[in-house]
Every structure is written in structure tokens, then in C-alpha cells.
Amino acid sequence: MKYTTEIVVDLPRDEFIKKLDNPENMKHWQRGLVDYEQLSQNPGQEGARMSLSYQMGKRKMDMVETIIKRNLPEEMHTTYDTKGVHNIQKNYFKEEDGKTRWISESEFQFSGFGMKMLALLMPGAFKKQSAIYMKDFKAFAENGTSVEHL
Template sequence: MKYSTEIVVDVPREEFVKKMGDPENFKHWQRGLISYEILSKNPGQEGAQLKLQYKMGSREITMVETIFKSNLPNEMHSSYDTKGVQNIQKNYFKDEDGKTRWISESEFEFSGFGMKLMGFLMPGAFKKQSLKYMEDFKAFAEDGISVINS
């Protein structure tokens, strides 16, 4: 399953990239994030890995982020792996008169019958969740609004 989402954030691209790249900020725009753990010695660089733990409803999900292309401030591509799902994210950041256009291309690969069925039956839910993260980042980057108490 593939789709793309985009949003314009009213902060300069350098500030955008700095806020997005700081793991301490993740909790302010990634709903359900419980914790993160840096797994490599080169955070933010190609090959770097980060373990992320989320609570989604009554379930806890652990995934590993692996950066496979880092060309900041222009683009950052990563994969997110968890049981039954691999999500490949290609993120592009474009300067637009002091604002930043964030274009995200997402590709999900499912393994196992249950995950494949969920991807088939609910493709809109994945896109909706991606857009929600983008909107939450926009609120955080522009106005300092955190999802922690939401």
C-alpha cells in the first residue's frame, strides 16, 4: 500500500528540521509514544537506529526506525519495522517563503494474514494516522502545542 501526504508548516526549514530531528520532541507530536532508545552511535545519520515504543489503544507496539537516507535539510528516508509490518517513509522538506512544505511518501508492506487483511480493509486509517502526526507536528512546531495531555 502506497500513499503520500503533505502539509505546510509556518516555520523556516532549518528550525523545522531541528525540531523534527530531536527525539526529545517526539513525545510532543507522536501520540502514544511511551519511550525511545537510541540503538546506534550515529543518531540522525544514515544507518542510525532508534527503538520506539507506543501505546495504541490497549496494545503496546515496539518498532525500530532505521535511517537509510539523510540529506537534510532536504530529505530524510527511514524504515519502521514491527511485527507484521514494514513502513518505508520518504520525507521531503521544501522551503516556501520562510515556511516548510513537508511531503511524506509512505509505503506499507504487510506479512501475515491478519496484517495483510487489515491493510486491505482499512487503507484510509493508515493515511489518516500519517496526516494526524503531520498536523500534530505542525501544532507543536508553530505554536508549541503538545499532544502529551491530549
């Protein structure tokens, strides 16, 4: 399953990247994030891995992020792996009149019957979740609005 989401954030690209690239800020725009841990000696660089833990309602989800391409401020590509799901994220950041257009191309690959059925039955849920993260980042970056205690 593939889709693209995008949003314009009212910040110059350099400021946008500083906020996006700081793992301490993730709790302010990634709903349900409970913890993260750097798994590599080279955090933030190509090949670096980070463990992420989320609580979504009664469901706990752990995943591993791997940076596969880091060419900031233009782009950063990552993968996210959790049970039954491999997600490839290609993120592009374009400067537009003092604002930043964030374009995110998502590709989900599913293994296991349950995850494949979920993807077939609820494909919109994945795109909706991506859009929520982008809107929450925009609110945090522009206004300092945090989702940490929601």
C-alpha cells in the same frame, strides 16, 4: 500500499528541521509514544537505529526506526519495522516563502494474513494516522502545542 501526505508548516526550513530532528520533541507530536531508545553509536545518521514504543488504547506497539538516507535539510528517508509490517518513509522538506512544505511518501509492506487483511479492510486508517502526526507536528512547531498528555 503507497500514499503521499503533505502539510505546510509556518516556520523557515532550518527551524522546522531543528524541531523535527530532535528525538526529545517526538513525545510532543507522536501520540502514544511512551519511550524511545537509540540502538546505534551514531544517532541521527544514516544507518542509525532507534527503538520506539507506543501505547495506542489497550494495544502496545514496538518498532525499530532505521535511517536509510539523511540529506537534510532537503530530505530524510527511514524505515519502520514491527511485527507483520515494514514501512518505508520518504520525507521531503521544501522551503516556500519562509514556510516549509513537508511531503511524506509512505509505503507499507505487510506479512502475515492478519496484517494483510487489516490493510485491505482499513487502508484509510494508515493515511489518517500519518496526517494526524503531521498536523500534530505543525501545532507543536508553530505554537508549542504538545500531545504528550492526551
